[in-house]
Amino acid sequence: MSVGGLDEIVMQLKHPEDPEQLGAFQRRIDAGGLVELEDWKPEDYRLGMLRMAEHHANSEIVGALPEGEWITRAPSLRRKLALMAKVQDEVGHGQMLYRVAEDLGKPRETMLRDLCEGRTKYHNVFNYPAPTWADVCAIQWLVDGAAILNQKSLAEGSFGPYVRTMKRINMEEAFHFKSGEEMVLTMMSGTERQRAMMQAAFDRWWWPCLMFFGPPDKESIHGSLMMRWRVKTKTNDNLRQEYVDRFAPAALATGLQIHLPGPSNSDDPAQPNPELVIDPLCKPDPTSGHWGFTEPDWDEFYRVIRGNGPCNRERVALRRFSFEQHKWVREAVLGYHPSKN
């Protein structure tokens, strides 16, 4: 953390604030207190928190898309019901988070429009394809696992309405995660073909999941002030390390292999690419006990953020389609006033 005293905070502010109010605000945060909607807050805090809640809401909504595609093709009725419930939960998380963001001052309609028009972002991880059922299994274990780790840390944050929303959301994430574990373990206890399919999906999702926590701390532009205000409570690198420590040994135990990044098998997405090599760094450090990993391909990360990932266009197009398709519902709810037309 590079921001320490009040002077340093003041230097980082884009919107100047009254030092006395700023000091009182900081003391409350430092004492572990929460900030409520009606409390005075620095403009930079409001904007940072809004940006975070909106990005999170967008991610929940877009995150439902890759899995939603699989509802009609789920392999059993039980899986279909659970997947429908899971996708419905994610959209519900988006709704709750848009409320939090709205209260911070940005109208919902603008947020939805900004998302459709590419002015705002969502988690990069949802720009990757899910070509097989095993991808659904991998998403629920690995992506929901990453989301839980992140959201557990956000539940320790400072903005009351967001913190309470995180706690509610996490209860549902626990179901997504257990269901994901059950599916991955079922696949890995299955036939050779099922295990191969799971490996191919794991290869597709492992690296996007490591990138899920964001760029290395040294490159992260929003880091320190947000940490100082407990908008974030753990750094990207800390979260990533915790993730690898939990998931790398678990994946290896099921018989999965952790490969270096590389393309999918172009003939058959249900078969791993035989040319992928094992990540040589993925083993526990004998002294610290922490698991190593090769640095993700950050060039790819920035390429995807800029809109050039494998599915960016498709995801945003589908979101825009639903937004336009459901315009009449919004209008019907708001009431049709012929006098105003």
Place this chain on the structure above:
Amino acid sequence: MSLSRIRQLGGQSQSSQPLAQERDLAVFEVFTQRSRGLPHVHAGSLQAPDIDSAVRLAREHYGQDEACTHLWVVAREHLYGSSSEPCPINKAIEHEYRYARNYQGVRTLWKRFRNEQELKEYEKNDLREAY
């Protein structure tokens, strides 16, 4: 009608001046927050002539009985509840798959791959409160 107006009316001795009738008062529901960050929880209700008096009364009655940091007051007529009849759809479909606690079998599956100690280590990061 404001509180002072009621007092004024109440103070009149002439029988020609009607006392404030109960129908002039509305019922307000009170929600208190025990400490910062916790959700507001329903505490009870009170009668008052208007919202300002309701907040004042709520502060006195509910805010002093038990220490609380904040309260919300809502006119009962503005509260809408669901019907208490059980929803037939919820009855017809089992939703057991919606709850993490119903995935106890996952542990058995893990045991095929990991020993008890490894499994315990891995489970440390589970959201235990959800089970």
